[in-house]
Amino acid sequence: MDLALKKQILQKAQDWFVESIAQNHIKNTEKLIKPTEFKINPFTAVYLANFLTGNSNPESIAKALVYPRVLGTSITTSFGTNIQKFTSEVLSAFGSTTSGIDIEFIDQLDGFKKYCQMKSGPETINKDDVETIAKHFSGVLNLAKTNSLRIAHSDMIVGVLYGDSGDLNAHYKRITSEYHFPVYDLSPELVPFS
Known part of the structure; x- marks a missing residue:
């Protein structure tokens, strides 16, 4: 950018x-x-x-x-x-009508639509949120498969408005390690947390 x-x-x-x-x-x-x-x-x-x-x-x-x-x-x-x-x-995303998805946007790197559950910061998620997010994401993926739509696992993301990977609580880390959904920093460059 x-x-x-x-x-x-x-x-x-x-x-x-x-x-x-x-x-x-x-x-x-x-x-x-x-x-x-x-x-x-x-x-x-x-x-x-x-x-x-x-x-x-x-x-x-x-x-x-x-x-x-x-x-x-x-x-x-x-x-x-x-x-x-x-x-x-500010960031040119748009609200989603999909249950459990806050915003949708076109990824400037790969050109695919991303479906995003937003969180404001690195401590704003708890244990129950992890399962809820994973359930919503899996539901979208299953419906896409049923309707022959191209939505990849990596297109379902959790976006965190501020913080860095060292600040993320253990629940965010479970989203990536256990469910394999990416967690992104929603800064202007959309950088994935490692």
Whole structure:
């Protein structure tokens, strides 16, 4: 991939992040002004306030409630739900109508369509996900065989938006070692994890 195209993709990614993630994050944060927005556990709220600031005055309790929502789960959930939009708008993939497949795209190296289950990062898969993904992929391959369509085992991939092979948890590694489906880094060059 040439340098100009890489720069273009990075600029599109930056613009997308500001428009899709940052602006929504600000809107969601501004909603956190009423206690009714929280399910407050009076025992842990006081403990967390003391842990965070050393006291349990109202401001400390508010910080203990708001900080995790603003800096943790809110932005992480928002990012996770927007990954498919990101790949469509920035990486030129398109959403799939196939069960268990998030996106489809034409591989720039071999010219074949890839069917991809997307994950945001190297720790975002668990034991049950492995069997579910393998079952979905095998179902697509069986249906393709029944309908005489050319879909190879290597066309069914798991795409990880960030990280490198050393960061992947053991469950990702099972997808390749046990089920022989490739796991790819969904960076602009689509590099397979080794």
